[in-house]
Amino acid sequence: MIDPRRFDSVLSKIIKSEPGIRKIILVDRTGLTIAHVSKFSYVSVDVDGIGAIASAVFMASAEQGSNLTIGGLDIVTSEFDTGKIFASACGRGILTIISDAEVNIGMIRLLMRKANEELSSILDEFLAGQPSRTFSGIDSKAPEVRTGLEKDELEAALRELEKF
């Protein structure tokens, strides 16, 4: 498995490159938050919940476009009183940028395109071996052999389940 810190370094680079960006979240297409960086980390937010909605919003828009036969989805933009949210396809994931309201949209688009190039292959590697039901239909291969550590963790969870 690849080192997840590689996501952080790419996301940190993006967030530093544009002053209007407050937060960046990378999610997969099933709602799972993979990585996130924030400029104001003292504001505690519920990243898992935000990631789940970010993924769902993008997937819902893509579905809408497909139902209306208007093609593939590039970017979803949401404008709020004091901020904007941009979500764009990023390989097998979705990149979500939360910014100030007056951010330069052209710059965001450019950043998202660059991030896509950089993150797609890391994401592919990261998600390799993880189920890809979303994209390739049914993926029912038997679970790969677990490493000792993984097995211990899953067995610990199994024991924990009996307790509550």
Added chain:
Amino acid sequence: MRKDAEGRHRFKIVFYGPSLCGKTTTLSWLYHKVDGLEKGKFTQLADPHGRTLFFDFAPMQATTGVVFDVYTTAGQERHKHQRKIVIQGVDGILFVVDSSSDQLQENIASFEELTTHLGEDLGTTIPLVIALNKRDVEAALPRSELIERLKLSNYPIYETVATTGIGIKRAFQSLAREILMIQLYGTKTSQNS
């Protein structure tokens, strides 16, 4: 099963079933009343009347390395596209049946839709546990009739009352156990309980 950037195993569980069968109530009870699972925030995308528009979501941590991401679907017919999105990448399904006698057709339709989405994986590589909910209502159909009409005899079945929590914990434990067992040993462990 997926892993997040912190290396935790993440399993996606979806509560599926017809509109108003008790999916949100079931998740809410688990979230608020069951100790022993550490929970993240409860996210609800609902209309002003509390009816689910897209999904409810709550991550529940069994151990530091294993998290169950639990979702409910929106049951109304017009939300079928949302349901398709919510079950992407699902690792296990709790199908919630509304035992009320006037809901039989709705249960059947919902179960058929679920079967269409997941095909042969349902109940094999993606474990399925049944919650026969609203066992307390006066017009509840007999358990045997529900099992027969919905063709549920091959799955673990729990009778539940989501409003008071009866059966909920055991149904959830059973599903979570099945999911972990498949990951560990690649086998289906339990039959009808």
